[in-house]
Amino acid sequence: MGSEFSLVCRGATIRYRRFGQGRALLFLRSEDSLADAPAFIDVLAKDFDVIVPDHPGFRASDTPDWLKGIGDAAYFYLDFLEQLGLDRVHLVGGSLGGWIAAEVAVRTCERIATLNLIAPFGVRRKGTPFGDIFMWTPQENLQHRLFDQGLAEQLLAAARTQSPETATAYLKDRYATARLCWHPRFHNPELERWLPRIVRPLHLIWGDSDKVVPVGIAEAWQQALPQARLSVIERSGHLPQLEHPQATADKIRSFIKEVGT
Amino acid sequence: MKFFAFHLMPYRHLDFAKADAYRSYWVVLPNSHYDPKKGPRLYQEYIDQLVFAAKVGFDGICVNEHHQTAYGLMPAPNIIASALIDRTRGMDVKIAVIGRALPIVSNPLTIAEEFAMLDNLSDGRLIAGFVRGIGCEYHSTEVNPIYSHERFHEAHDLIVRAWTETGPFAFEGDHYNFGYVNTWPRCVQAPHPPIWIPSQGSGETIEWAAAPERKYPVIMAFSPADAVVKFHGSYRQQAEKFGYEISGDQLGWSTPTYVAETDAIAERESAEHLEALFNNFFHIPPELLFPPGYTSIRSLQAMLESRKGLAAARVTFKDLTTRGNVIVGSPATVREKIEAIHARTGFRIMVPMTQFGTLPDELVKKSTQMFAEEVAPTLRSL
Numbered sequence: 001m002g003s004e005f006s007l008v009c010r011g012a013t014i015r016y017r018r019f020g021q022g023r024a025l026l027f028l029r030s031e032d033s034l035a036d037a038p039a040f041i042d043v044l045a046k047d048f049d050v051i052v053p054d055h056p057g058f059r060a061s062d063t064p065d066w067l068k069g070i071g072d073a074a075y076f077y078l079d080f081l082e083q084l085g086l087d088r089v090h091l092v093g094g095s096l097g098g099w100i101a102a103e104v105a106v107r108t109c110e111r112i113a114t115l116n117l118i119a120p121f122g123v124r125r126k127g128t129p130f131g132d133i134f135m136w137t138p139q140e141n142l143q144h145r146l147f148d149q150g151l152a153e154q155l156l157a158a159a160r161t162q163s164p165e166t167a168t169a170y171l172k173d174r175y176a177t178a179r180l181c182w183h184p185r186f187h188n189p190e191l192e193r194w195l196p197r198i199v200r201p202l203h204l205i206w207g208d209s210d211k212v213v214p215v216g217i218a219e220a221w222q223q224a225l226p227q228a229r230l231s232v233i234e235r236s237g238h239l240p241q242l243e244h245p246q247a248t249a250d251k252i253r254s255f256i257k258e259v260g261t
Numbered sequence: 262m263k264f265f266a267f268h269l270m271p272y273r274h275l276d277f278a279k280a281d282a283y284r285s286y287w288v289v290l291p292n293s294h295y296d297p298k299k300g301p302r303l304y305q306e307y308i309d310q311l312v313f314a315a316k317v318g319f320d321g322i323c324v325n326e327h328h329q330t331a332y333g334l335m336p337a338p339n340i341i342a343s344a345l346i347d348r349t350r351g352m353d354v355k356i357a358v359i360g361r362a363l364p365i366v367s368n369p370l371t372i373a374e375e376f377a378m379l380d381n382l383s384d385g386r387l388i389a390g391f392v393r394g395i396g397c398e399y400h401s402t403e404v405n406p407i408y409s410h411e412r413f414h415e416a417h418d419l420i421v422r423a424w425t426e427t428g429p430f431a432f433e434g435d436h437y438n439f440g441y442v443n444t445w446p447r448c449v450q451a452p453h454p455p456i457w458i459p460s461q462g463s464g465e466t467i468e469w470a471a472a473p474e475r476k477y478p479v480i481m482a483f484s485p486a487d488a489v490v491k492f493h494g495s496y497r498q499q500a501e502k503f504g505y506e507i508s509g510d511q512l513g514w515s516t517p518t519y520v521a522e523t524d525a526i527a528e529r530e531s532a533e534h535l536e537a538l539f540n541n542f543f544h545i546p547p548e549l550l551f552p553p554g555y556t557s558i559r560s561l562q563a564m565l566e567s568r569k570g571l572a573a574a575r576v577t578f579k580d581l582t583t584r585g586n587v588i589v590g591s592p593a594t595v596r597e598k599i600e601a602i603h604a605r606t607g608f609r610i611m612v613p614m615t616q617f618g619t620l621p622d623e624l625v626k627k628s629t630q631m632f633a634e635e636v637a638p639t640l641r642s643l
Contacts, residue, residue: 135284135400135548171558175407178553182405 002041002052007081009056011087012064016053020045023113028077028097029201030118030239031177033059033170034142034155040241041250048090053080055100057176059169062071063146070180072189074103081111090256094118094241095213096177103188104195114259116203116252119213119238123195124187131238132211138170144211146218147237150259191195195224202228205251207236207243229255262603265321266314266615267515270307270341272331273619274299280331285545287330287397294331303393304334310484310616310625312348312641317633321388323612325459326362328394329401332542339375346383356383358389359459359480359515363420364412365402367436368443372416377448378488385449390457390584391417396550407554410423410465412545413501417622424453447562459515462492463560471499471507480513480612483543486585486602489514491502492604509609509643512601516615517587519620524590530624531589532578538618539586540575588613592635599636603643612642 002019019041025048027041044050056063056076066072078099080087090113093101098120105112119128131144139156145153162170202225206215218230231251233240240248272295275286283290295532311322324341327333345356356379361372380387415434419442422432428443449453454609459480460466470477479496481489500507505637517535518527521527551561579629581587588598599611613632616625 097555134552135289137546138550168558168562171553171561175558176554178405179407182399182407183403185403 002050004150005192007080007083009076009083010064010066012030012056012062012066014053014056014076014080015060016051019052020048022048023088023090024051024084024086024088025092026077026081026086027054028091028093028100029053030095030097030187030241031173031181032095032141032239033166033173034159037104037239037245040249041098042248044092045250047253050069051086052083055097055176057179058173063172063176067176067179070099070103070191071217073100073180074107077101077104078107079213086168087111089159090114090116092116092118092252093120095238096121096181099186099191102151102195102198105200106191107196109200112200114127114201114203114256115198116205116255118205118241118248119207119210119215120204120221121174121213122191123217123220124130124184124189124192128214128216130186130214130217133212134182137240145238146243147207147209147235149242176178192220192224195213198225201255203255204228204230205240205248206230206232207238207240208232208234209236210238212238228243231255231260262509262609262611262637262640263320264318264633264637264640265323265355265610265612266311266319266617267323267359267612268307269309269325269327269333270335271542271616271618272303272334273536273621274303274591275331275541277537280541282595285397285549286332286542287327287545287549288400289296290331295460298551300334300583301632306622307334307616308344309641310629313347313351313616313626314629314633315345315349315354317630318637319354319629319633321357322349323357323359323388323390324388325359327392327456328365328398330397330542335530336554338490339379342387343382346379348546349386350433354386355388356386357388357457358390360392361393362394362398363416364409365394365404366416369416370423370439370442371418373444375414376420376454377446379443380448380450380454381446383449385454388457389454390459391420392459393555395545396552396555397545399512400434400549405494405551405554409435409555414469419555421453421456424448427430435556438535455463457513459513462488462491463496463556467492467496467499471496473503473505475630476500476505476511478511478513479557480515480609480610482515482612486598489516489585489602489604489608493608497606507607509603509607512606512608513610513612515609515612515614517615517617518595518628518632519587519624520592520595520628520636521635522591524594527583527589527591527594528578531587531620531628534618534620534624535581535589536576536578536618539581541616585615592631595632595636596639599640600643603640609643 004019098117099122220257324338429441519531
């Protein structure tokens with residue numbers, strides 16, 4: 001279950017949980033509240049002190065006035081790393097969380113050991129459009145995020161009986177996502193220009209059937225960062241950490257072990 | 262009471278059977294469904310209808326702005342307004358653009374400039390409407406709906422200052438920044454053209470429009486009669502909170518309206534066209550209509566709740582008349598319906614949508630004329 005904590009950053013209370021023991025691993029989650037991946041976190045928690053924040057504006061965290069765009073999220077996490085005194089931390093991020101991780105790293109890699117980004121937003125490849133999660137219905141949002149439509153159906157069934165609080169939390173996440181991602185849609189041209197400032201080992205993990213951030217977009221990352229490694233997870237949509245928790249966590253563990261910093 | 266004929270200029274030649282295959286008639290309906298061979302004549306027909314309304318005695322004629330949709334062919338309403346101004350030269354008729362969508366532009370000064378030009382071209386006959394645009398507009402422009410309210414208020418302030426302060430001056434905002442604001446030409450009307458606020462009834466809009474420094478007329482659009490009454494009542498209460506008594510000239514009601522010889526004829530002639538407006542042209546899924554931030558989460562939840570069960574079912578003519586979404590009938594019936602709402606709210610700006618959905622030209626003109634000659638005159642003294 002992990003333990004719950006909170007901290008205050010510039011007037012905003014931010015919630016986070018910690019699982020397991022070991023070197024610090026900061027997991028920046030996807031924007032999708034239905035995409036929590038407890039099994040994935042459990043595997044990582046065998047080797048690491050896994051820290052899982054609710055991003056500013058999301059879930060149980062406050063929506064601060066200072067949160068206007070993706071850069072604010074990045075500066076917040078620089079503060080977060082400092083406040084927790086985390087050093088040589090392994091950054092793992094999915095989708096929006098992957099984008100924020102990259103935005104942190106181009107600002108400074110000082111406190112970062114490695115980066116594992118799962119189907120991150122943040123970088124555009126012309127001709128390979130992102131899926132329009134804002135146009136999709138809640139049902140389509142699940143179906144288009146997952147390869148396994150049986151799992152999508154299960155999650156949908158669960159969502160149909162969700163509490164009013166969960167329904168409100170879903171909307172809160174969606175509003176926060178729009179705040180950060182609406183325009184420029186899912187990317188930041190400035191990040192694209194400064195990607196080479198990521199001077200730590202970078203591992204890209206992607207589902208082969210991703211309809212939100214198609215795997216072809218990995219090429220744009222690799223062009224800017226030729227040393228980056230790409231692992232493609234088969235029979236997976238946008239959330240390999242949910243559809244293949246063990247395989248995805250194993251790839252992250254072995255990458256960290258191999259590059260060993 | 263004053264009367265303003267309102268037009269959306271829908272693409273009424275649309276093949277609904279084909280268009281219904283898409284998520285919405287907005288944003289994603291391919292423009293291959295627009296036939297450029299039919300377009301020029303349609304624009305002429307619609308402009309003629311508004312000029313006709315002016316000639317038979319309406320106090321004003323109104324256009325509005327929507328983007329990337331068959332629902333309305335006026336992404337740039339000022340272009341139509343300019344044509345209307347020229348066609349009504351010398352007439353004592355207002356030209357109302359209700360409205361321009363402020364937050365979706367990156368330079369609101371162009372709106373200040375264009376309205377100022379229209380005010381000059383019309384020699385002071387312009388009414389300037391300001392709106393946020395509907396949710397779909399945030400998909401078609403990719404302006405972030407989270408900042409819709411902030412941008413609306415800031416753009417409004419900028420435009421009013423551009424109209425009223427001697428330039429050049431600097432404008433320093435969160436969303437808009439200009440070192441030189443110095444609008445040429447200046448407006449003919451002093452201090453500036455009347456500002457109207459069309460609304461779907463949010464409390465926030467009422468509070469803002471009712472503020473003593475604004476007192477803007479709010480035009481309640483596309484709502485059931487009970488909602489109009491409630492909304493007008495809220496405006497009245499808000500004015501009292503601000504310490505003044507509201508005038509009926511601050512309250513407007515815009516709704517599809519059709520007049521014919523008898524109630525039965527009116528129903529027969531208008532029903533399918535009204536149903537086309539509500540079921541086809543206005544078919545918009547919540548993701549398009551309410552993008553995140555366009556409303557508060559609480560308002561969104563209330564609206565989603567009220568739409569439950571409606572999504573699949575087509576509304577019928579009977580639904581629309583029962584709820585009072587539309588006014589249809591003989592001159593006596595239409596008079597009574599307007600009087601009934603007036604008795605409850607005191608509103609004095611009536612904005613009938615004289616063409617709607619697929620309503621053909623001859624019926625538009627017949628109804629418009631009957632409204633002007635057999636409905637409006639007895640209501641003017643209200």
